[in-house]
Amino acid sequence: MIHTLAPRGPLAGLIERVWLDDAFERPHRAERILPGGSLDLIANLTPGTDPAILAAGARAGPFTFHAGGTRTVLGVAFRPGGAAPFLGVPADEIRDAIVPLRELWGPEADALSGRLASAGSPGARLAEAERTLLGRLARSPRRHPGVAMAVEILGDGTGGPPVAAVARRVGLGPRRLSRAFQAEVGLPPKLYARIRRFGEVLRLAASASRVEWAAVAQACGYYDQAHLIRDFRAFAGMSPTEYLAMRGGLANPHHLPEPS
Structure with missing residues (x-):
């Protein structure tokens, strides 16, 4: 339980x-x-x-x-x-x-x-x-307010502005934002946004009875389906079709049964 x-x-x-x-x-x-x-x-x-x-x-x-x-x-x-x-x-x-x-x-x-x-x-x-x-x-230092704002602006990664524009909105230069962002989030802002968008892809795929990958790509702001597939392979180590075949009954779309 x-x-x-x-x-x-x-x-x-x-x-x-x-x-x-x-x-x-x-x-x-x-x-x-x-x-x-x-x-x-x-x-x-x-x-x-x-x-x-x-x-x-x-x-x-x-x-x-x-x-x-x-x-x-x-x-x-x-x-x-x-x-x-x-x-x-x-x-x-x-x-x-x-x-x-x-x-x-x-x-x-x-x-x-x-x-x-x-x-x-x-x-x-x-x-x-x-x-x-x-x-x-x-007993801990507070978070950098610019990083917290940047995380909020980037959201789920599907429609956020470029990193340079995010830096301007939070009042930091791009390099300074990148350093502070990595220190708090663990990833560079651009890579973080891509991974969050990938997570939105998984969420949409998990909620659909039949996944239309072209529609998912459009909804998540990819240039085209091929762009989605490239990111999917980079972050999942497999294609979207292979992912669906492995999903099994796990509730969390970020978890897959690993083949033995």
């Missing part, structure tokens, strides 16, 4: 949700995870396993998650750029990587792992994660 907590107060604008799946069973041993432009914290709380928390950086391509034997997982899904106040390092330092949180937080990460593992209920685990994040936020 999946339990969720909608962050409150100052966490609401930074974290999309904190979740716990205590029946994390899959008919397949591995999943391909497609990029979405944001970061996550993941803790495997399955009894008998190391409860170390992992920080999954923003990615520009797919990666494979080996789920065999995993039963209980807690996650923190940050909004784009929302992880910056919590990491302790620039977000682009863990781009395309999954690192133990102890490498970023030191002993504080192991202490949180222990508290999550020993908490007596799903609600207690979610509340402990929220408390820890609130405490971390209170």
Whole structure:
């Protein structure tokens, strides 16, 4: 069963949700995870396993998650750029990587792992994660306001202005925006916008009973269907047709059963 907590107060604008799946069973041993432009914290709380928390950086391509034997997982899904106040390092330092949180937080990460593992209920685990994040936020520098504005302007990547125009609107030069954006979001602005647009493609494909890729390409602002296919291959490692054939019954369009 999946339990969720909608962050409150100052966490609401930074974290999309904190979740716990205590029946994390899959008919397949591995999943391909497609990029979405944001970061996550993941803790495997399955009894008998190391409860170390992992920080999954923003990615520009797919990666494979080996789920065999995993039963209980807690996650923190940050909004784009929302992880910056919590990491302790620039977000682009863990781009395309999954690192133990102890490498970023030191002993504080192991202490949180222990508290999550020993908490007596799903609600207690979610509340402990929220408390820890609130405490971390209170000791962290604030986000760059220009980056937060740029993320909002770029939106889902389907109709945002060019990066140079975004920089002008937020009052920064293009290079300065790019440096600040990468430090907080983990990706350059242009690449981030492409990945967000790719996510909108996945969302539209998941909601359609029959996918018309030319119509999806037009709705998402691609030059043509060939342009969509090039981006799809870059971010998913496969064609749109192959993606539909692999989708299976997973609810999240960014997750696919990995062929064994």
